[in-house]
Amino acid sequence: MTASTTRRTTAARSRIAAVGAIAVAGALILTGCGDQTEGNGSTPSGKTDNSAPLFSKLPKKIQDAGVIKVGSDTAYAPMEFVDGGKIVGVDPDIAEALGKQLGVKFQFTSGTFDGLITSLETGRQDVAMSSITDNKKRQEGLDDKGAKIGKGVDFVDYFSSGVSLLVKKGNPDNIKSLDDLCGKTVAVQRGTTYEDTFKAQAEKCGDKKLTIEAFDTDAEAQTRVKAGGAVADLNDYPVTAYTAKTSGGGNDFEVGGQQADVGLFGIAVSKENTQLRDALKEALDAIIKDGSYAKVLEKWNVKESAVQSATVNAGK
Numbered sequence: 001m002t003a004s005t006t007r008r009t010t011a012a013r014s015r016i017a018a019v020g021a022i023a024v025a026g027a028l029i030l031t032g033c034g035d036q037t038e039g040n041g042s043t044p045s046g047k048t049d050n051s052a053p054l055f056s057k058l059p060k061k062i063q064d065a066g067v068i069k070v071g072s073d074t075a076y077a078p079m080e081f082v083d084g085g086k087i088v089g090v091d092p093d094i095a096e097a098l099g100k101q102l103g104v105k106f107q108f109t110s111g112t113f114d115g116l117i118t119s120l121e122t123g124r125q126d127v128a129m130s131s132i133t134d135n136k137k138r139q140e141g142l143d144d145k146g147a148k149i150g151k152g153v154d155f156v157d158y159f160s161s162g163v164s165l166l167v168k169k170g171n172p173d174n175i176k177s178l179d180d181l182c183g184k185t186v187a188v189q190r191g192t193t194y195e196d197t198f199k200a201q202a203e204k205c206g207d208k209k210l211t212i213e214a215f216d217t218d219a220e221a222q223t224r225v226k227a228g229g230a231v232a233d234l235n236d237y238p239v240t241a242y243t244a245k246t247s248g249g250g251n252d253f254e255v256g257g258q259q260a261d262v263g264l265f266g267i268a269v270s271k272e273n274t275q276l277r278d279a280l281k282e283a284l285d286a287i288i289k290d291g292s293y294a295k296v297l298e299k300w301n302v303k304e305s306a307v308q309s310a311t312v313n314a315g316k
Helices: 018-022 025-030 060-065 090-102 113-121 136-140 193-205 218-227 237-250 274-290 292-299
Strands: 067-072 080-083 086-088 105-110 153-168 185-189 211-215 233-236 253-270
Touching (some): 060 067, 067 113, 080 090, 086 090, 090 105, 090 274, 090 292, 113 253, 136 153, 153 218, 153 237, 153 274, 185 193, 185 218, 193 211, 218 237, 253 274, 274 292
Antiparallel strands (some): 153 233, 153 253
């Protein structure tokens, strides 16, 4: 994992060192090279529950193994990160709920983000679940310039995420959107696309000047907002919501307004593995219906990212 990791919510953005601001440095050590860290799933390793509602929907190979192998870059709290040597977060909890419907364990293994789709093509992993944005290029196996670099993958879309403003608790400046920032000062991590977003907004503000203070880390930007020297910081919604919930016991910050630049996260599956894809889609619909999906999102303070139903390849 490096500081230039591609941001997951849109293809062209970068979430540079977002995790550094929320104290998951241990995850960075564990995700530097290849598959190293495993997390807990819904059933003991290699054991199945063939009485589970959707067990019969799974491919025979997975029924026999009792495991769905999951590739994940576990350095992105609260979505997936390492805590006490265990992979935890939104994605592992959703996977655990899916596992109860399917009767198998989701076995998370930590690796680098840019190698996750390749791990599906080689068969090392059955799925990739790591806050991966579903978009047409990934579906079709294209790089950013449109050149064919792989077979592409299918996505079972399970989470909706954009960017959000982080403001001081109580939102004293009543910041609800980027337009509310005109005439004010904002803080942001230097070199990120969040800084680019603020620069674009500054041009839009015109004579009502938006002052941008850029820092080496997002933690420094957060400190500036907390001290009242800036009215807002900007980051991915899950990161912003998690920071608002955890920093100072929830007393330092809150999310200002609604998400912007919203896209879909999907569980990536090989295009050849349509049976597994369809089983996952059915399982996701089941946990949405029974309420266990909503409980996971509420636990991690990201309920605004809920999808209403499972979709396949709905990303743009």
